[in-house]
Amino acid sequence: MTAEETSTMWFYLIASLILVVGSCSFVTNLAILSMYKKMFTTRKSRLFNMNLISLTVSDIGIVIVFPLELDACFNLGWRMSETACVMAGFLDAVFAYAQMFTLTAIALEKYFIIRSPRSVNPQLNMIVIKILVIWGLSVVLSGLPFVGFGSYPTLDGIEISCAFDYHDQSILNRTYIIASVIFGFILPIFTISFCYTGIFRIASHHMNKVAKGNKLSEEKEAKKRKLEMKLAKTTAVAIICFVISWAPYASIATMATFGKRVPAVAETFSAVFAKTSSALNAVIYVYNHPQFKIAILKKGADGGASTSKVRMTSVSNDKSDDK
Secondary structure (H helix, E strand, O other), rough: OOOOOHHHHHHHHHHHHHHHHOOOHHHHHHHHHHOOOHHHHHHHHHHHHHHHHHHHHHHHHHHOOOOHHHHHHEEEEEEOHHHHHHHHHHHHHHHHHHHHHHHHHHHHHHHHHHHOOHHOOOOOHHHHHHHHHHHHHHHHHHHHHOOOOOOOOOEEOOOOEEEOOOOOOOOOHHHHHEEEEHHHHHHHHHHHHHHHHHHHHHHHHHHHHHHHOOOOOHHHHHHHHHHHHHHHHHHHHHHHHHHHHHHHHHHHHHHHHHHOOOOOOHHHHHHHOOOOOHHHHHHHHHHHHHHHHHHHHHHHHHHHHHHHHEEEEEEEHHHHHHO
């Protein structure tokens, strides 16, 4: 099914999804950037959380081509040049890889912190190297088709977005798509799952060890169980959201590599749906990070105080006028 054969309803439905995902991602990630200094007040904490900046930039970058896709939705097809399509596909891939690799780096970092807290001592040069490796790998993997290993980005699905051509059945392209799925989806999933389940096991073991040495009261035991449940939920949410976002797109790309096609609408929907991860990452981070909650509450309190002050001033002026 091409753009001409697709019902107008699908274009508008996908445009609505793009607007919702794009708006949520842009607002939540900009909020994180704007509050970064308030959240982390010391140089050490800012260095240690540079992964957050990397993740936020990649999340914003993932939705950066949404205006082009919206234009295509409302005009029932891609209107930009072929070069614009190639560049959009390339940028999509760079930011998607960067997002996945940064999430993996965050999971590994948390795991090693829980496992051996004293061994973690963030240094500027190592942090910069880590970030450069993440983005360097993202650019290299996304750029392989431009040196002959795989096909250039092209219009996919109902022709409102561009991605690497997973329908090309050549050996090189098949190898590239399979390698992309393995290194960009499967390995990150296994690594993130291993790290977060490891964190839960270590934390649970530590709490049980403490409990054996000190007889816990019913209240402390309830708190212990509540903490375990919260950690388990955080682990599950982080993994499930990542899988749910990217699994449909990764599955469709893999199937197409072996000649099995799905409806064009499904291809486009899965590509847009994968980008919901850019909004979910921010929401999960905000929900599970106490410093961010404190920053938001403080900002809200400051805003409320300012509003109250303005109102009090207005009332005072009104009273003065009455006199």
